[in-house]
Amino acid sequence: MKKCSSYFIGFIVLFLTMQSCEEYLEETNPNAVSADVYWSSLIESNSNLTSVYGSMLSMFVLNLEVDAWRSDIGFPKSRRTPFGSGRPYYQKGFTDASNAIGQQWDALYQVAFRTNQVITGLNGMDEDLKSQEEWSHQMGQARLFRGLAHMWLNATYNNGNVIIRDFIPGTSDEFSVSVSSSDEVIAFFREDLKYAYDNLPAQFENKTRVDKGFAAALLGKSYLHTEEYTQAMVYLNDVIDNSEYGFELLEGDDVGLLFTHAGDFNSESIFEINYSDKHQVEDSNWDEESFFHRWARYTAPGGGRYGGRTDFVPTAWLTYEYSNEQMDSQDPRNYVDDGSGGVRFRSVPLRCAQFCQVVNDEESTYYGDTPANSAYAFGATIFSHFKKYTNHDIVAGEPETLVTGWKSHKNVVVQRLAEVYLNLAECQIKTGDLAGALENINTIRQRWGLVSLGLSDGSAHDFDEITYTAETLMDHLMYIEYPLELAAEGCNTRTTDLRRWGVAKERFTELATRVYHLANYTSNDGVTRNLSLIQEGPHPTAVPSITNTVMEHREAAENYVEALHDYFPLPLSETLNNQNAN
Template identity: 45%
Template sequence: MKRNIKYLFLVLLIGIMPSCKEEFLEETNPNETATDNYWSDLNDTNAGLNAAYSSLLNHFVLSITEEAWKSDMGWPGYGRPTPTATAEGVSWYYKTYTDGTNSIRQKWEGCYLGIFRANQVIEALDNLEGTVNEEEWKIQMGQARFLRGLLHFYLYSTYNKGEIIIRDFVPRSQEDFNKGLSPAAEVLTFFRADLDFAYKNLPAKYEENVKTGRATAGAAATVLGTSYLHEGEIDLAIPLFEDVINNPEYGYKLVTDLDLLFTTAGEFNDESIFEIVYNEELRSDLGQWDEQSLSNRMVNNSVASTGFFTPAWLASKYKNEPMDPLDDRNYYIDPIAGKVQRNVPLRASAMVALIEDEQTLYYLTDNVSTNMKNSATGWGFALYKKYSNHDYLEDENDLPRGSWNSGKNVTVNRLADVYLMLAECYISKGQIAEALALINDIRARWGLILLGPSGGSTTRTYDNVVYTEATLMDHLMYVEKPLEMSVEGHATRWIDLRRWGKIGENFEKLSKETYYLVDYTHSKMDGTTATRFKSSLVLNPGALASITVDYEYDLTAANYNPELHDYLPIPSSEVVSNPNIK
């Protein structure tokens, strides 16, 4: 049923795409599609909404790959990048990007294209108000304003300290296009008004309680609450996050069936709040680099040598999380030794491929150890699984159009993040018990040791640490949030570190850490063993032959400059073409 709904949504979406290729940054008047004649009813505006949603297919809107390189969530390719390398991933990793960097321009243009399309729908709905079904009108307007608010929020959060262009109408002249930058406070007020309208007018669910790629009130509440948290407006964020978690009309809940997390079978699961819908077969005429393509490139970006890989510090934390000895899921039956603890924790198994993970099927034919793709000199000890099709393919090239064209959805917002954001709010209010309860709900579903006093529990293991605001916040910043939300959402890690004031300090800390790679001998499903050279990441290699991973983030820490890097610059293409950008 979920796959059918996804397919139907995409069929409706592509119906409008051929008429919505407005390259608005290059055209004198991109609105030549006679709005007075076209937007005649709610069917037309719904088609326009589909076009607005399709703008989210553009990989640069979220810039997951670039944000992984830019933050501490990824490094660019096998081997260590050299300071003189010219690949764009290296410029993000070493903080040498400029206002002329291609992906900075593409993100800017991609977001504003989506805003343009949303404004078309908003204008058309304004003209239809009072002449069409009122309830459907409100739902469509809520979606259009959600998308416009969302994309302004993305731009505000990443460019020029929030001073961006507010585009609140469909431009019809060159003067309309050449708007100047607005103060950050005005931008904030503008997009929050859109998100608030969406929150008050969108449904909790759509027909038959089946999720699609359409925005809901829960999605609007999540994004609006996130904007309040980012600005430190905790008292305004809390009720929105509590509504998302506790309101039964949404039906959100943490997923405990681990086969439904980061898998194709788990698309639109109960934890998902907002997803971007992809398909590997439809619109095969659009190539993999066409940002209107319905397929996504995130598989290759997260497992190929040109993409981003799990950095050493994060891989180490994943594999060394303490497993709860009272949770039976943390054990397997060895034919010789009997009941034995898993090699790596469940959270690690779900999110990354680690060479030690012999208990998890990976690409169907054998375990992770067998199917890990690492280079001859190591550097392949951990790969992200969130965007791969390891759960139902033997090889990514088995996709109908090859490994660059995946149909796996991208989950932008999910409930676990709301739990952690609300926990952060509670920490800031001194409500430690409430924060621990939320964090422990997430840790419990992964079979990890829980935080805080046990209270006499005989079914769960606790660390019995007395947490303060400072120590629990430290755990949230450096363990819980990065491990749970790695390479998800919109610039999640970078924005978090920036608002916590920890970017430079974090790079300095990581630059001083030393890791080693040693050989790993593993068991195969046929009963034989094999050795993968320099593939297991350790902190203390002892006498084992190894190579050292001791210069991650050294140059990054040296190059980081808050004034240059905390926010992206306005793209040079916009500065050159718009005389009102100073």
């Protein structure tokens, strides 16, 4: 069950204290937040703290589909007729006037403005209230979110040179603040995150609340991104080793809980956004503070009962890699009944089955069908689907969730422990500890039943028997482990990684040379799905055409310019309205 009762109670209290709930929720100008904050109790401040969590409900905070299009993991719908809204990001034709750029900017600063209201109110309390542990816990949560908003803004916009919002502006002059240097922004948000780390408990009873473990994960990631690997490892090791946080990787059969309703707030989840099918279901599809999101519709199959629109789907190379990772022959989870008294290998690896739906997955249930190919054709050059944000595990079609496929109450995982393991492995590669890096990467691979990297160590696992160097292991981490494990997660995660490694241009150039073709697939039950199975190389018999041949990222390879596309520019709306933004 969703652990959200206190979350919603807080919202109710918040709404009762506002002059106009409806006007407040529809307000788009973050400057409308009042600078006059006077609270006499921690109950009042907590209800306003909950409004910060409410601002995180906006889909524009994460912009998942845009990061997929911008990076190497997502294609805008059908290869025959790409989705129009995704083309500028996929083809690298976006500008400062592009909608998503302004929407994410406004959403992240809305988080910052809400936190500043809470921080101002808490600082205005008397000394008795300030001495209470609850005061420190509320301040820690507020400062974590303010730091998080600035961390994501720094990673996304204008070479990291963004506006520091650390107070509530009361006049237009106070709103017109110039950008700060990236170094100044990093110092600012790290101070907030360190305060949160020092003042938050290891975990709250209510898992919807952010805690010390999340602050540690963010700090570790921040230092990794500035190549301060030794400092990063302090926090990353803390997240993995500190039992007080309660974090554990899902392993064995429990891996099937990841990104399912049954797996809400599991031990691997560090922070997830809590949505609901019980509250404000009458809100508009486009209300960004409703308790539902549209990502299920954006990733579910289109047509028929599914109710999806498939705005973004896995790219060809990602789909192929998911489907063809080598399985560990010593892991019993990789064997299934062959129907004649024996066993055979699974049709696709466990990681693929959990994250990416493909036509040749014969074992997984997808929207009530086992296998999915018994009901869905995987045609029209849409040969795979992300599963992380759909309700495929509980309904036969998205409209069954809240009458319309536009409203999904599935939680959205922002950070989980697997990412911390991979972040730590990167630090270890960069500091010469290849054995440690292999151990952490293999921890992730082994929980999926995949062949381990490196030389055999006597354990009950298959190894690829390759002697890795720092360069080859880093290549594997960048181009296999990170994208397959974390595709379409977090805030601009993949785009940020390609940019910070300095490989975005060459990555698109290399992918543009790859040729795949679509083959017919006949299922174990004898159902044939034409042009549904992604394979490497040109089609062996048919004349290449847009329906059977897949080549991607060619426009990105041609158009990508680091100075223009590594970061989003400052939004046009900001430069027009903020006289000091330039």
